Amino acid sequence: MGDREVDQQLVLRAQRGDKHAFELLVAKYQRKLGRLLSRLVRDPAEVEDVTQEAFIKAYRALPSFRGDSAFYTWLYRIAINTAKNYLVAMGRRAPTSTGFDHEDAETFEDAEQLRDTATPEAELLGKQIATTVNRAMEQLPEDLRTAITLREIEGLSYEEIATVMNCPIGTVRSRIFRARESIAAELRPLLDVDGNRRW
Amino acid sequence: MSEEISRLMDGEVDGIETHALWQSLRHRQAMMTWTCYHAIGDALRGEVGVTRDLREDVAKRLAVEPTVLAPSAPAPPRPATWAWAVAATLAAVAVVGWTAWSLVDATPAGLSGSVVAGSMRGTEIGPSTVSADYLLAHQEYAPSAMLQGMGPYLRDVAVTREVKP
Numbered sequence: 001m002g003d004r005e006v007d008q009q010l011v012l013r014a015q016r017g018d019k020h021a022f023e024l025l026v027a028k029y030q031r032k033l034g035r036l037l038s039r040l041v042r043d044p045a046e047v048e049d050v051t052q053e054a055f056i057k058a059y060r061a062l063p064s065f066r067g068d069s070a071f072y073t074w075l076y077r078i079a080i081n082t083a084k085n086y087l088v089a090m091g092r093r094a095p096t097s098t099g100f101d102h103e104d105a106e107t108f109e110d111a112e113q114l115r116d117t118a119t120p121e122a123e124l125l126g127k128q129i130a131t132t133v134n135r136a137m138e139q140l141p142e143d144l145r146t147a148i149t150l151r152e153i154e155g156l157s158y159e160e161i162a163t164v165m166n167c168p169i170g171t172v173r174s175r176i177f178r179a180r181e182s183i184a185a186e187l188r189p190l191l192d193v194d195g196n197r198r199w
Numbered sequence: 200m201s202e203e204i205s206r207l208m209d210g211e212v213d214g215i216e217t218h219a220l221w222q223s224l225r226h227r228q229a230m231m232t233w234t235c236y237h238a239i240g241d242a243l244r245g246e247v248g249v250t251r252d253l254r255e256d257v258a259k260r261l262a263v264e265p266t267v268l269a270p271s272a273p274a275p276p277r278p279a280t281w282a283w284a285v286a287a288t289l290a291a292v293a294v295v296g297w298t299a300w301s302l303v304d305a306t307p308a309g310l311s312g313s314v315v316a317g318s319m320r321g322t323e324i325g326p327s328t329v330s331a332d333y334l335l336a337h338q339e340y341a342p343s344a345m346l347q348g349m350g351p352y353l354r355d356v357a358v359t360r361e362v363k364p
Contacts, residue, residue: 001210015269031248063269126247133242177205
């Protein structure tokens with residue numbers, strides 16, 4: 001079961017009336033979607049509104065999602081349309097092109113441009129998260145750091161990582177989990193700020 | 200529990216385990232772990248969020264939304280169903296074909312006999328040496344294209360008329 005299958009299971013559960021399953025998808029994709037929409041809607045407060053609206057529209061449209069494409073690709077289209085409609089409603093001109101197509105939705109990376117659009121607060125927040133995660137990564141033993149890198153950045157499966165690292169799959173499973181827990185221990189204090197939960 | 204969530208988000212769990220894990224993710228702590236692990240992955244890929252955490256705001260709005268109930272897609276026919284149908288059809292064809300083929304004497308000896316029989320002419324068939332009385336007595340077993348099927352029921356009847364002096 002890959003990443004797409006995990007999403008598909010959550011979508012199926014949501015389509016059967018399980019709203020919590022959809023919340024798991026929100027937790028997973030809100031950062032990615034927020035970054036995407038910040039290219040269209042410059043004001044961070046408006047980005048939040050449009051991101052929320054895009055998720056609600058996606059929830060309402062769930063019966064029409066049949067799994068022909070990846071869930072994020074489908075969500076991406078809804079988000080783009082939501083942002084364009086928002087800009088039109090606000091009397092602003094929607095961009096004729098987002099500058100990247102559906103395939104780019106899966107590999108969207110343009111941190112330089114985001115630095116221009118994010119507010120100083122958002123930029124600081126992002127830097128705090130990145131610094132915390134990077135520092136926690138540097139403190140990890142090499143085998144844990146390699147395992148989590150191969151998984152999260154290279155996107156390898158446990159089986160592929162086991163081959164690369166020449167160890168059993170069970171060891172890979174354990175290393176990735178321990179790496180995540182070590183980083184999470186540093187990150188949780190930043191995320192658990194009540195009233196203004198952060199990344 | 201956190202290790203199971205770690206495997207779940209990587210898609211490294213089997214179907215039976217998945218159902219139980221989705222249920223356990225209803226607990227707040229498990230949800231926080233799910234969110235935190237995904238935030239770590241995003242940060243490692245350089246996908247830092249530009250907004251605050253919107254999950255709870257979206258959850259509040261979802262709570263007042265009508266529950267979505269999508270019609271479930273019709274389940275595709277199980278492979279076993281059509282596989283059995285195909286297997287039964289093939290078996291029936293095989294039995295009928297084998298039975299029909301086995302009734303035909305297609306051996307070389309049988310074929311050579313057919314050739315000999317086909318090459319014979321009427322003039323080459325000599326007069327029967329069987330006595331006429333024998334044939335008359337057993338004519339019900341004789342082949343007859345015209346009376347096939349009725350032969351056993353045919354009986355010779357003779358009328359003897361007494362001539363009065």
